[in-house]
Amino acid sequence: MTDKRSKNEFLKEQSRFLRGTIAKGLADVATGAIVEDDTQLLKFHGSYMQDDRDVRGERAKKKLEKAYSFMVRLRIPGGLVTPKQWLGLDAVAGTYANRTLRVTTRATFQFHGIIKSNLKRAMQAINAAGIDTKAACGDVNRGVMSVANPHLSKVHMEAYELAKATSNHLVPRTGAYHEIWLEGEQVTDETRPAKKDEEPIYGTHYLPRKFKIVFAVPPDNDVDVFAHDLGFIAIVKDGKIAGWNVTVGGGMGMTHGELDTFPRTADVMGFCTSDQAVDVAEKVVTVQRDWGNRENRKRARLKYTIEDRGLDAFRAETEKRLGYKLGAPRPFKFTSTGDAIGWRQSSDAKGAKRWHLTLFIENGRIKDRPGLTLRSCLREIAELGGIDFVLTANQNVILANATAKTKAKIDALLAKHGVSIRTTSGLRRNSIACVALPTCGLALAESERFLPDVVTALEELTERVGLKDDDIVIRMTGCPNGCARPYLAEIGLVGRNPGLYNLYLGAAFDGSRLNKLYAEDVDKAQIVRLLEPILARYAKEREKGERFGDFVIRAGYVAATTAGNKFHADVKPLKGDAKPVKVVS
Amino acid sequence: MTAAPLLPRNAPFSPEDIDTLNTVVSRTTAQQRAWLAGFFAGFEAAQGGQPQPQPLAPPKPREPLTVLYGSESGNSEALALKVKKLAQKHGLDARVHDMADADMSVLSKAKNLMVFVATWGEGDPPGRAVDFYNTLMSDAAPKLDKSQRFAVLALGDTAYAQFCAVGRAIDARLEALGATRAADRIDLDLDFAKKAAEWTEGTLAKLAPADSGASTTVVHVDFKGGAQPSEDEEPAFTAENPLEAEIATLIDLNGTGSTRETWHVEIAADAPGFSYLPGDSIGVLPENDPELALELAEAVGLGAEGSSVQKLRQSFDITTLSRNLVEAYAKLTGRGDVAKLVDPKVFAEFSADRQLIDLFETFPEKLSSAQLFGLLRPLPGRLYSVASSLAAHPGEAHLLVGTVRWESHGKNRKGVASTYLADRTRVGDKVRIYVKPNRHFRLPEDGARPIIMIGAGTGVAPYRAFIEERVERGAKGRNWLVFGERNYTFDFLYQLEWQDHLASSALSRIDVAFSRDQPEKIYVQQRLWERRDEVLRWIEDGTHIYVCGDEKGMGRDVDVMLARILAEGARGDEEAGRAKLKELAKAGRYQRDVY
Numbered sequence A: 001m002t003d004k005r006s007k008n009e010f011l012k013e014q015s016r017f018l019r020g021t022i023a024k025g026l027a028d029v030a031t032g033a034i035v036e037d038d039t040q041l042l043k044f045h046g047s048y049m050q051d052d053r054d055v056r057g058e059r060a061k062k063k064l065e066k067a068y069s070f071m072v073r074l075r076i077p078g079g080l081v082t083p084k085q086w087l088g089l090d091a092v093a094g095t096y097a098n099r100t101l102r103v104t105t106r107a108t109f110q111f112h113g114i115i116k117s118n119l120k121r122a123m124q125a126i127n128a129a130g131i132d133t134k135a136a137c138g139d140v141n142r143g144v145m146s147v148a149n150p151h152l153s154k155v156h157m158e159a160y161e162l163a164k165a166t167s168n169h170l171v172p173r174t175g176a177y178h179e180i181w182l183e184g185e186q187v188t189d190e191t192r193p194a195k196k197d198e199e200p201i202y203g204t205h206y207l208p209r210k211f212k213i214v215f216a217v218p219p220d221n222d223v224d225v226f227a228h229d230l231g232f233i234a235i236v237k238d239g240k241i242a243g244w245n246v247t248v249g250g251g252m253g254m255t256h257g258e259l260d261t262f263p264r265t266a267d268v269m270g271f272c273t274s275d276q277a278v279d280v281a282e283k284v285v286t287v288q289r290d291w292g293n294r295e296n297r298k299r300a301r302l303k304y305t306i307e308d309r310g311l312d313a314f315r316a317e318t319e320k321r322l323g324y325k326l327g328a329p330r331p332f333k334f335t336s337t338g339d340a341i342g343w344r345q346s347s348d349a350k351g352a353k354r355w356h357l358t359l360f361i362e363n364g365r366i367k368d369r370p371g372l373t374l375r376s377c378l379r380e381i382a383e384l385g386g387i388d389f390v391l392t393a394n395q396n397v398i399l400a401n402a403t404a405k406t407k408a409k410i411d412a413l414l415a416k417h418g419v420s421i422r423t424t425s426g427l428r429r430n431s432i433a434c435v436a437l438p439t440c441g442l443a444l445a446e447s448e449r450f451l452p453d454v455v456t457a458l459e460e461l462t463e464r465v466g467l468k469d470d471d472i473v474i475r476m477t478g479c480p481n482g483c484a485r486p487y488l489a490e491i492g493l494v495g496r497n498p499g500l501y502n503l504y505l506g507a508a509f510d511g512s513r514l515n516k517l518y519a520e521d522v523d524k525a526q527i528v529r530l531l532e533p534i535l536a537r538y539a540k541e542r543e544k545g546e547r548f549g550d551f552v553i554r555a556g557y558v559a560a561t562t563a564g565n566k567f568h569a570d571v572k573p574l575k576g577d578a579k580p581v582k583v584v585s
Numbered sequence B: 001m002t003a004a005p006l007l008p009r010n011a012p013f014s015p016e017d018i019d020t021l022n023t024v025v026s027r028t029t030a031q032q033r034a035w036l037a038g039f040f041a042g043f044e045a046a047q048g049g050q051p052q053p054q055p056l057a058p059p060k061p062r063e064p065l066t067v068l069y070g071s072e073s074g075n076s077e078a079l080a081l082k083v084k085k086l087a088q089k090h091g092l093d094a095r096v097h098d099m100a101d102a103d104m105s106v107l108s109k110a111k112n113l114m115v116f117v118a119t120w121g122e123g124d125p126p127g128r129a130v131d132f133y134n135t136l137m138s139d140a141a142p143k144l145d146k147s148q149r150f151a152v153l154a155l156g157d158t159a160y161a162q163f164c165a166v167g168r169a170i171d172a173r174l175e176a177l178g179a180t181r182a183a184d185r186i187d188l189d190l191d192f193a194k195k196a197a198e199w200t201e202g203t204l205a206k207l208a209p210a211d212s213g214a215s216t217t218v219v220h221v222d223f224k225g226g227a228q229p230s231e232d233e234e235p236a237f238t239a240e241n242p243l244e245a246e247i248a249t250l251i252d253l254n255g256t257g258s259t260r261e262t263w264h265v266e267i268a269a270d271a272p273g274f275s276y277l278p279g280d281s282i283g284v285l286p287e288n289d290p291e292l293a294l295e296l297a298e299a300v301g302l303g304a305e306g307s308s309v310q311k312l313r314q315s316f317d318i319t320t321l322s323r324n325l326v327e328a329y330a331k332l333t334g335r336g337d338v339a340k341l342v343d344p345k346v347f348a349e350f351s352a353d354r355q356l357i358d359l360f361e362t363f364p365e366k367l368s369s370a371q372l373f374g375l376l377r378p379l380p381g382r383l384y385s386v387a388s389s390l391a392a393h394p395g396e397a398h399l400l401v402g403t404v405r406w407e408s409h410g411k412n413r414k415g416v417a418s419t420y421l422a423d424r425t426r427v428g429d430k431v432r433i434y435v436k437p438n439r440h441f442r443l444p445e446d447g448a449r450p451i452i453m454i455g456a457g458t459g460v461a462p463y464r465a466f467i468e469e470r471v472e473r474g475a476k477g478r479n480w481l482v483f484g485e486r487n488y489t490f491d492f493l494y495q496l497e498w499q500d501h502l503a504s505s506a507l508s509r510i511d512v513a514f515s516r517d518q519p520e521k522i523y524v525q526q527r528l529w530e531r532r533d534e535v536l537r538w539i540e541d542g543t544h545i546y547v548c549g550d551e552k553g554m555g556r557d558v559d560v561m562l563a564r565i566l567a568e569g570a571r572g573d574e575e576a577g578r579a580k581l582k583e584l585a586k587a588g589r590y591q592r593d594v595y
């Protein structure tokens, strides 16, 4: 009987707990790359090998290999960063990366453009700031997100602490990380066998695929809880957390034209208490470890395990491993997935006033441009000290827990650097885009560099019909993997070809319902042309408090998506008539 | 003019026969002449006779002539070697010495002495001549007798403040030591060929024994060379007789985002007699930037008058601001303010990153085209290390050209030849090139010898040729490249080729130093230091070490570092390290091509 497991399974098995030949590859100066197999293992260490796709066309002619560099993703549970850490990371961006910090849709930082000869030093600088990159990528539990601002209340802080505990509990234990990045040299001895018990939870094969956990506190669904493999929804009773509803089987990624791949909103599986949460997380992870599909990576996420085995079977197995039953889910209500942009006040334990600024950061890219020196601004704010930085799942940054005095100083620095806390429209305020070109190897179209133009074009339109300040969620990705959770956007744009996107409509504003394909292969002009009449009607005909995502269904533009496995059902997409525009690749 | 091997008028044949022979001989290639030589030698041998042309009259008694040269890039050397042949017809028996291996006894013994020497660095002797020069200038120099006669030819470049400084110093020193000047020293600029030939003829005539009736002296023609392009053979194409060749490829090798601009230039030079060896340089005769030519014409009130602008573009050096030129301009215009500039300190001050155009614009005067041309020197060629092996690319010569651009005094300055190739030529255009042999930058004869190739930026060019040549020759020796530039991602010149050579083990190892990729600067010499144990081991194995590239930017520091590493090998003894490096140089195992 032949072994049908996917290539990655053998890689993991033979990697001696993620060591592979990474250290040797780093030492080879003739190339800026590392070998293919090691690039797979490197992900578990928080880094991806990439190349600058903008210049691919010219390299060979110039007798140069691809312009390789490395993306590094940090593990920042709950997205909380101290001013001191911020300064350390800012220095890494300036010294080793492309002078930008990138806030991701999972509330952490990514560095781009680190060349191989600097990778180790960058890793050491990051660790010196008290942050690691373990399991930020790879077939393991990824960074754990929690509700945007822990400082809002005791409840929020508790959610954050739990997120941190869960992340630390599920982090891979292999010594490879320290050997390769922090201690160095001795790993180059590839014969050295790894200790048997190096991974108590994951074992030699880790998970079949990536795994994502979040903690949400209603009414804010700012972590998009239904988009993740495992979610915890706080059930709050008179200012205290009574426990958590447990959700499983969410995910976004799909592949164009492969109908057995689809985005999926998670199911509520049960209820647990705070002190059970970490244990529940571990057991859900181990069931997925043993039940997940290890032959087809395209169907290896937990969401497909749930589809294939059924929720009940999965719950039963989880409870068996827990040794107790989960409680019945409790009612909860979410209102929105966005961040409340701007200043907001709270009072701390001792009742003292605290200020929190949620700063809108377009597509999470923190850099200096002429006239808008955002990176310098935030650096100088960090130098003030006395606050916390919180990264959000909407790619924004919260300057949390400021005294009135600090607030004044912050306002002054924002003004000095041309940073406005007001956003140009409700659409922009609710826009997120994935990275895509030029660094993402999987991008089929632009995203981060393109969505702002699309929004600008649409703003002109919403202005006209009087929706300028209405919150409408718009998200774009450069491919169907869904890194900006576009299938949970009222307006979702997913790249198909250079310049061409699929347009999805009808997701719920609170993140509970997926959208549906409305038009295929449309370019910017067509997107605007198609949305114009719909937005105009929405402005006129919407019922009180009716959201755009609900209106398009009531008005019959698209059918409601009732479940992930219905995502591709009853679609009648309009076809775009534009030709793909040429870009490098 | 070509170096066609014409039989001299006094050859032992009738004038008619000489003409007939010459019509054939003048068309012969090195290989054909070598064949003929071999043929006649063989024939005579077979007849039992000796291959000596029979003199018409008994040879006259001959005077000894000592020819001494100090040369870096081979100009002085070539001139000195030519004397050997010419001397015979003046009844002089010439022995040629390179300062590199000569000692003072050569001087004390010399009866008649001709010196050909270049100036390098900033008024320094050529690298290999330093020891000789220093001893000559020291008390260790021998007293000379007034019966000893000498003459000095100095090569230089008026672009440098210390024009022909070394020639001048030697000329004065020989006199001070007591010898007699037989002919006045001549200081020559880059356009030295014709003047050098005349001076040499004149000086030989002066040194020739009174009774040497040149007309009847027999020429002993010695045929050199063979199938391989020979070391002492004058190349078929020279600055005076360049080859018009077509540009086949022109690529800026630096990636988008680079702070550098380095062009890979492939020239189709498939002409009979065109050949070079790895280590040689190719001379390029450039044209000036037409806009600058126009500016200059206008600056002296000539306006856009076609013919003179074209001459300025093609024939004259219109960028170099030399003291000689300022002096001449002061005389011509009679301007006091210009005259003040001639003072060396004032001149140094003014000329620092200024060019000719600045002189004319700061001190404007109307000039006739004749007056203007009178001030200018011919446009000199520029040398580029050949980056290809003829064996690997028959009929081609590849160059690696770093574009020179800078901004000063509100003007955008452009290097003449590098921007001529980068901006003003296209694939398919013809460029005028010539070959500049460099017998002092050569692969080891023994293909089994390991080599270490150290170069930064365009200094890597000859190593591409070296590797290709060794592959073609099937040389088994190990090859180690140490390369430096600014940024790994943009400036790793020929990266894909090095990767292929590593894969095929044509290249045994590579180390790189990219100065601007990390907070602290890293240069090739640091890499050598980090790898010093291997370096010493390789040297023990008989390695030849090569250094190529910018002298100020790299050559000097690498030289110091090599000495330091060798000192390590000698338990930290600085002196021993230095000595060992000199030894390697003398043995031809440490060769430099720095510019």
Ligand code: SRM
Pocket: A048, A050, A071, A073, A103, A104, A105, A106, A107, A108, A109, A110, A136, A142, A143, A210, A212, A224, A227, A250, A251, A252, A253, A254, A301, A364, A433, A434, A435, A436, A439, A440, A441, A442, A481, A482, A483, A484, A485
């Ligand atoms: C940076 C980020 C997008 C952003 O603009 O912020 C991102 C960027 C990338 N994602 Fe993602 N993903 C990011 C959040 C997501 C999300 C959103 C979420 O988790 O809330 C999703 C959808 C949810 C899900 O997992 O289904 C997501 C689904 C994917 C997938 C599809 C996974 C699937 O099972 O279908 C891939 C491709 C893959 O894994 O094979 C992917 C792969 C990638 C890679 C690493 C491309 C690659 O594998 O070579 C992208 C790197 C681009 C670059 O140059 O930085 N990324 N990715 C987000 C980083 C999150 C983090 O900090 O950990």
Ligand SMILES: Cc1cc2nc3c(=O)[nH]c(=O)nc-3n(C[C@H](O)[C@H](O)[C@H](O)COP(=O)(O)OP(=O)(O)OC[C@H]3O[C@@H](n4cnc5c(N)ncnc54)[C@H](O)[C@@H]3O)c2cc1C
Pocket: B073, B281, B319, B353, B382, B383, B384, B385, B386, B400, B401, B402, B403, B404, B405, B406, B408, B414, B415, B416, B417, B418, B419, B458, B459, B461, B593, B594, B595
């Ligand atoms: C043996 C030998 C081999 C060589 N091999 C190569 C090779 O392989 N590749 C290569 O690229 N070059 C090589 N060179 C150098 C080359 O010959 C030219 O000198 C170089 O290309 C510049 O010529 P250019 O006509 O473009 O510039 P030019 O018009 O000659 O101008 C150069 C001069 O401009 C001035 N200048 C330059 N930059 C500045 C500045 N920033 N500020 C002020 N003044 C400045 C300096 O006086 C400099 O001498 C070699 C030289 C030698 C002698």
Ligand SMILES: Cc1cc2nc3c(=O)[nH]c(=O)nc-3n(C[C@H](O)[C@H](O)[C@H](O)COP(=O)(O)O)c2cc1C
Pocket: B070, B071, B072, B073, B074, B075, B076, B077, B117, B118, B119, B120, B121, B122, B123, B124, B126, B155, B156, B157, B158, B160, B161, B162, B163, B164, B165, B190, B551, B594, B595
């Ligand atoms: C890097 C460099 C430095 C030079 N420095 C001087 C100098 O200081 N004074 C001078 O008169 N000529 C200088 N020259 C010009 C040379 O003397 C001239 O090219 C000469 O023809 C070289 O002769 P050679 O081939 O025998 O070494 C320099 C040339 C180069 C390439």
Ligand code: SF4
Pocket: A434, A435, A436, A437, A440, A441, A442, A443, A444, A447, A477, A478, A479, A480, A481, A482, A483, A484
């Ligand atoms: S969605 Fe696709 S294009 Fe965008 S970052 Fe993720 S993988 Fe890349």
